[in-house]
Amino acid sequence: MSSVPAKRNSLGRKFWTQRYLMLLTLPAVLWIIVFNYIPMYGIIIAFQEYTPFRGVIDSPWIGFDNFRELLGDPTFRESLTNTFVISIAKLVFGFPAPILLALMLNELMFKRFKRIVQSLSYLPHFVSWVLVVGLMYTLLDPETGVVSKLLVQLNLIGSDTMLMGSEKSFLTLVVFTEIWKSIGWNSIIYLAAIAGVDPQLYEAATVDGANRFRRIWHITLPALKPTIVILLILSVGGLINSNFDQLYLMQNSMTQDAANVLSVYSYKTGLVSGRFSYATAIGLFQSVVAFVLMYAANYSSRKITKESLF
Numbered sequence: 001m002s003s004v005p006a007k008r009n010s011l012g013r014k015f016w017t018q019r020y021l022m023l024l025t026l027p028a029v030l031w032i033i034v035f036n037y038i039p040m041y042g043i044i045i046a047f048q049e050y051t052p053f054r055g056v057i058d059s060p061w062i063g064f065d066n067f068r069e070l071l072g073d074p075t076f077r078e079s080l081t082n083t084f085v086i087s088i089a090k091l092v093f094g095f096p097a098p099i100l101l102a103l104m105l106n107e108l109m110f111k112r113f114k115r116i117v118q119s120l121s122y123l124p125h126f127v128s129w130v131l132v133v134g135l136m137y138t139l140l141d142p143e144t145g146v147v148s149k150l151l152v153q154l155n156l157i158g159s160d161t162m163l164m165g166s167e168k169s170f171l172t173l174v175v176f177t178e179i180w181k182s183i184g185w186n187s188i189i190y191l192a193a194i195a196g197v198d199p200q201l202y203e204a205a206t207v208d209g210a211n212r213f214r215r216i217w218h219i220t221l222p223a224l225k226p227t228i229v230i231l232l233i234l235s236v237g238g239l240i241n242s243n244f245d246q247l248y249l250m251q252n253s254m255t256q257d258a259a260n261v262l263s264v265y266s267y268k269t270g271l272v273s274g275r276f277s278y279a280t281a282i283g284l285f286q287s288v289v290a291f292v293l294m295y296a297a298n299y300s301s302r303k304i305t306k307e308s309l310f
Contacts, residue, residue, distance in 0.1 A: 046280040059277075066281035076282070078257070079265040086247070086261060087239040089175050095235055097183045099228065102190035103216060121184025129245040132177060136250075140164050140173075165254040174250065178243065193227045194220060229307040237294025240286050262286055 015022065041056075046066055048059040070076050101121065108114040124132070139147040140163045151157045163169045197219060205215045244263040251259035262282060270279025294309075302308035 043280065043284055045277050046284045048277055050277040050280075052276075062277075066278050067285070069278070070281055070285065075260070075265065076262075079260045079262050082258060083242050083261040083263075084239060086171065086174055086242055089171055090178055091235055091239065093175050094179045094182070095232065097179050098186035099190055099224065101183055102187040102194060102224075103220060105187065105191060106194050106220065107212065107216075118184065121187065123184070124181045125185035127181070129181075129243075129249055132181060133246070133249040136173065136177065137164055162254075164250070165252060167255055167258045170250070170255045170258045174246065178246065189227060189231070190224055193224050197223045225305070226307050229301050229305055230309060233294060233297045233301055233309055236297035237290050239293055240289045 045056060045059065047061060047063060048056070049062050050056065050059040054060075105114055105118060108117070139145045142148050142160055142162050148157070148161070148163065152159050152161075157163070163173065201219050202215055205219060210218065240262070242261040242263050244261075244267065247259045247261055248264050248267070251264070266279045266282040266286075269275045269282070298308045298310065
């Protein structure tokens with residue numbers, strides 16, 4: 001019985017000795033509580049026929065009717081398929097890209113050139129999707145677009161091909177622009193992990209006759225393994241989600257079927273059509289599936305690679 005007060009006193013002393021650190025973290029904790037935990041109260045409207053006039057408390061309860069309608073909705077199934085297709089394509093082509101960039105930057109001997117490449121690759125991350133998509137429409141315009149004219153000269157497309165209005169090229173453009181915008185920023189994590197590798201390992205490998213490729217394969221990549229596994233688990237958990245800004249802005253009358261992912265469909269049904277309960281049911285479905293995917297990826301990783309989030 002006496003150990004309980006002792007533990008409380010020890011915990012109290014730790015809080016007091018670290019009070020300034022606690023104060024520094026307080027704004028972040030409050031931000032998470034206000035914007036991540038308090039809004040979770042609104043999940044209950046997924047089980048209601050919610051109307052703003054009645055409010056959350058007085059809106060009638062309808063149980064799982066929204067979810068039954070959801071699973072029987074062909075538009076929802078189409079948006080779910082589009083979400084997975086786009087997310088898997090981004091994962092397959094986009095996930096290795098920053099790893100390769102980090103490895104190449106690490107091998108550059110000219111420090112000034114390395115800094116220039118890093119700065120140029122980071123820059124797109126800070127450009128909004130509004131500007132990116134507007135630039136795409138300009139460059140890919142069939143009459144005045146520089147890129148379109150170049151592709152026509154190379155006989156890759158026809159002179160009247162509108163790439164931004166083609167469902168065939170939509171997925172390619174989505175994946176390419178996502179990689180272009182995020183590759184530099186995502187490579188920072190891998191560069192930080194590479195910086196922590198002991199230089200003596202490379203020196204010893206060089207003395208033993210290992211070439212550059214073997215040094216990357218046997219030293220750099222094993223050092224990156226924990227980081228790669230953790231980020232891969234998080235990426236698998238995000239397969240059910242998609243970049244709303246990118247896809248909503250890239251859609252038009254000719255590509256709206258291909259761009260109709262869950263986040264866009266939720267926005268249209270919730271804010272545009274006013275079906276708040278139905279949109280909340282879509283969001284809750286996404287959250288549950290994301291949790292299942294991440295848990296499965298984490299479990300598989302723990303069994304295969306001995307690395308995991310928890």
